[in-house]
Amino acid sequence: MTTDFVNAETDSTPSELDLARAEFQRELLSAGILIETDVLGLYGRSGLFEDIIDGIDRVVVAAGPGSAATRLRFPPVFPRTSFERTDYIASFPNLTGAINTFNGSNRDHSQLLADRANGESWDRYLEPTETMLVSAACHPAYAQYTGELPEGGVLLDIYGFCFRHEPAIDPARMQAFRMHEFVTIGDADAAAAHRKKWIERGMGILGDLGLDATPVIANDPFFGRAGRMLAANQRDENLKTELTVRLYGDLDEGTAIVSSNNHLDHFGKTFDITTAHGEVAHSSCVGFGMERIALSLLRTHGLDIAAWPGGVRGHMGL
């Protein structure tokens, strides 16, 4: 079903790119590296795939700030209060995941089960909870820093699952995936320097992994008509650089597998964070898309890990 040669997103005749993506997906599923589910863009992971993820993470961590950063790990859901402050619902409503649950009585539950037995949806018996799925690994972190930062700001190491509702055949577009981020919150210069440094360092990491990456000025996929202007502004101001790898040759512009972004004072404003000198804090982050890097490795070096270049395996500790 998810391997049908159909472009589920548009229902149009599949393009060469669609076919290439479907073929890569089929290869990964046939090899048992990813495990198919009933949902487009949602996969189980094999032990082998997890070994690759862990190997990538060793390379990322080795190039990272080590004990200079505060390690923070968040579960895959976070408070709506924080989600609201990210302004994500304004910019990316279509990617959002809100959590609903059942708060009703025995009688309500009986009705739910009766509807269910009749093949009807039972969602109308559910109500919103106080949580959302994590939209970007760093989003749950900012609320901890409301108030005044220490002198020199903070440097964070954050690793966790993110959710984006964008069903797709392309295995590189998953609905749930891991992102390892290094984030700085501080003054404007520190945020700009962090972003710049991590473009270079990110390229170094991908080089160690034997990946042929290209830095590209990019924009976030802001929603709708108003979003087009936000995207253009982001590009004009050169705030986001993606490191891209061509998974499908010349059929597209490449897949972003690392992203280094300057948020300017966006989170500083919305989370009321100030520097030790009383200015609104700036922030920036580099995010390593762990599943996408793994897929780039499989696409570049092949599905047989034993045949990968020795240097790459050595860096990864595989």
Added chain:
Amino acid sequence: MTTDFVNAETDSTPSELDLARAEFQRELLSAGILIETDVLGLYGRSGLFEDIIDGIDRVVVAAGPGSAATRLRFPPVFPRTSFERTDYIASFPNLTGAINTFNGSNRDHSQLLADRANGESWDRYLEPTETMLVSAACHPAYAQYTGELPEGGVLLDIYGFCFRHEPAIDPARMQAFRMHEFVTIGDADAAAAHRKKWIERGMGILGDLGLDATPVIANDPFFGRAGRMLAANQRDENLKTELTVRLYGDLDEGTAIVSSNNHLDHFGKTFDITTAHGEVAHSSCVGFGMERIALSLLRTHGLDIAAWPGGVRGHMGL
């Protein structure tokens, strides 16, 4: 807020147990081991806490089936089609997490943002997606085995985040937590033997961690009036054993940190899994509640890991 000495669940005067739970929560937050959020039962994790989790996992894995098991890892959301087949909405509707997202137009989004600007809820603009939060680590796995099992059945090693909507001050009752499970799907004897073996082996693991655990015949928290009978049946048939540790002395009966359960043919039936001999498959699992084991270690050996017994640290590789 989450540290108020108030029983948020009942709004009644706090009991001694409530006070003990709130005090433990306060200690963990003050020490920076867990990180407070706006949501009861939802925490960020420090690097130190993650080191403890990883150490526990090394002990669990060392006692586990190793390469005899198929390693499977699932993201924190899974298909509704699988969720439906677990029958979870019938038994535990109140713990459920359904994912909603925005599928609307530019105009719908403008209205959403206008409502939001007026301080109104925007949930009515969202619609159910095809995914649910993972209710138990093993639930996403069964769909892979619909059909006939290989001779001897399958043995699975599954580790991932679970979600249960049960806001609580007790740090041992988290809304999002990790469970490492070893699952067997096969004939009735294999399922019963797996469950029995893992009660003993689980006790051994907890002994290595220096925890004073007790095996207790238990039941799942089935919802509502009808649930009471299901719970009584489960106890009468001796299908679920929890390994419990007393985090709060004699103030309660202890906290379940490991659970070994025989599902009989429940998942075999609902997921249409048969043995190589054509019988409906049975399944059983042992689940290690990683956060709860970590909290038991902190409660038993203290918040200063450097002062933990050398043997425990040795087992954990800390």
